[in-house]
Amino acid sequence: MAAITETPEAFAQKLADSGRRNTPQREVVYGVLMKRQDHPTADEVFVRVKQEMPTISLATVYNCLEALVQCKLVRAVNFERGPTRYCPNLSPHAHFHDEATGATYDIDLPEGVLSQVNAVLPAGYDAKSVEIIFRGSAKDLRSEPVAGRSSAAPKR
Amino acid sequence: MAAITETPEAFAQKLADSGRRNTPQREVVYGVLMKRQDHPTADEVFVRVKQEMPTISLATVYNCLEALVQCKLVRAVNFERGPTRYCPNLSPHAHFHDEATGATYDIDLPEGVLSQVNAVLPAGYDAKSVEIIFRGSAKDLRSEPVAGRSSAAPKR
DNA sequence: CGTGGACTTGGAATAATTCTAATTCGCTAT
DNA sequence: ATAGCGAATTAGAATTATTCCAAGTCCACG
Numbered sequence: 001m002a003a004i005t006e007t008p009e010a011f012a013q014k015l016a017d018s019g020r021r022n023t024p025q026r027e028v029v030y031g032v033l034m035k036r037q038d039h040p041t042a043d044e045v046f047v048r049v050k051q052e053m054p055t056i057s058l059a060t061v062y063n064c065l066e067a068l069v070q071c072k073l074v075r076a077v078n079f080e081r082g083p084t085r086y087c088p089n090l091s092p093h094a095h096f097h098d099e100a101t102g103a104t105y106d107i108d109l110p111e112g113v114l115s116q117v118n119a120v121l122p123a124g125y126d127a128k129s130v131e132i133i134f135r136g137s138a139k140d141l142r143s144e145p146v147a148g149r150s151s152a153a154p155k156r
Numbered sequence: 157m158a159a160i161t162e163t164p165e166a167f168a169q170k171l172a173d174s175g176r177r178n179t180p181q182r183e184v185v186y187g188v189l190m191k192r193q194d195h196p197t198a199d200e201v202f203v204r205v206k207q208e209m210p211t212i213s214l215a216t217v218y219n220c221l222e223a224l225v226q227c228k229l230v231r232a233v234n235f236e237r238g239p240t241r242y243c244p245n246l247s248p249h250a251h252f253h254d255e256a257t258g259a260t261y262d263i264d265l266p267e268g269v270l271s272q273v274n275a276v277l278p279a280g281y282d283a284k285s286v287e288i289i290f291r292g293s294a295k296d297l298r299s300e301p302v303a304g305r306s307s308a309a310p311k312r
Numbered sequence: 313c314g315t316g317g318a319c320t321t322g323g324a325a326t327a328a329t330t331c332t333a334a335t336t337c338g339c340t341a342t
Numbered sequence: 343a344t345a346g347c348g349a350a351t352t353a354g355a356a357t358t359a360t361t362c363c364a365a366g367t368c369c370a371c372g
């Protein structure tokens with residue numbers, strides 16, 4: 001739950017920092033991403049945004065998403081083949097892609113692991129970002145509590 | 157350099173294990189991937205394969221690549237947006253994507269790091285595979301030896 | 313208030329991949 | 343050997359995701 005909630009001012013500021021303007025469209029697109037953090041595709045964002053702003057075009061949704069990614073308000077994630085998905089969670093995290101349901105979960109990344117991973121790079125490699133993607137199946141504990149044995153604490 | 161060289165028999169066996177046949181097309185596609193491990197796209201594989209087998213079709217290249225991925229002879233990698241790339245290196249490794257040149261390098265993953273990474277998964281998440289992708293810029297030591305100081309050993 | 317640059321829009325264009333339907337191939341069992 | 347059968351190949355059409363383009367808007371600034 002860190003850095004997930006950008007204030008409207010911080011939002012406008014980050015756009016300005018990268019030489020961009022704030023616009024109603026960008027606010028709505030960002031708002032949609034924040035409202036339900038389920039890693040929607042551009043198309044999905046489009047249909048949700050249209051409910052609040054019926055005149056918006058798909059091209060604009062792509063533009064807005066691109067702008068938000070550029071100024072680091074949003075992360076883009078790609079699972080194999082499929083369309084790009086968008087994620088407003090800025091804290092360091094990996095993604096878990098449930099192959100059965102298609103759902104995507106954020107996995108919190110402790111600081112230590114991130115530096116461990118970066119340490120595998122030989123000299124001469126300068127990484128600006130790392131992305132970690134798990135693939136498999138997940139029992140979503142949020143909607144499906146573990147029977148009998150409560151409070152399944154995250155391993156480690 | 158481990159598990160990179162599949163013998164023709166092992167090759168056929170892995171196909172058979174997943175209920176598939178060996179075919180000349182699959183051999184040639186695999187051969188092309190082995191010959192130059194530069195993570196080509198399906199299109200690139202297609203043009204290389206055509207030199208040895210001019211009658212092959214693009215659809216077949218896609219089929220073959222898919223078959224090889226399914227029976228775990230080849231890994232598919234996706235960098236944001238761009239086309240899928242293919243990699244016959246089976247040993248556990250991450251990918252480093254040089255944003256300037258578009259080149260992709262395999263980064264060897266020590267066993268320890270892999271388990272460290274897997275340990276971040278909370279209970280209920282069962283990962284069948286992990287993928288780690290670095291993005292940044294690389295000075296390719298292979299083609300550009302470090303002046304003066306030879307044998308730059310990989311850090312760690 | 314007029315100019316310029318960034319932004320939006322709808323539609324056309326492109327790129328990558330998948331689908332389809334018609335062969336062809338190669339075992340397996342007669 | 344050979345008929346039969348499922349898997350594989352092929353060419354081209356179709357689909358999907360995304361980008362491009364040209365025209366029109368909207369501000370911010372002088």
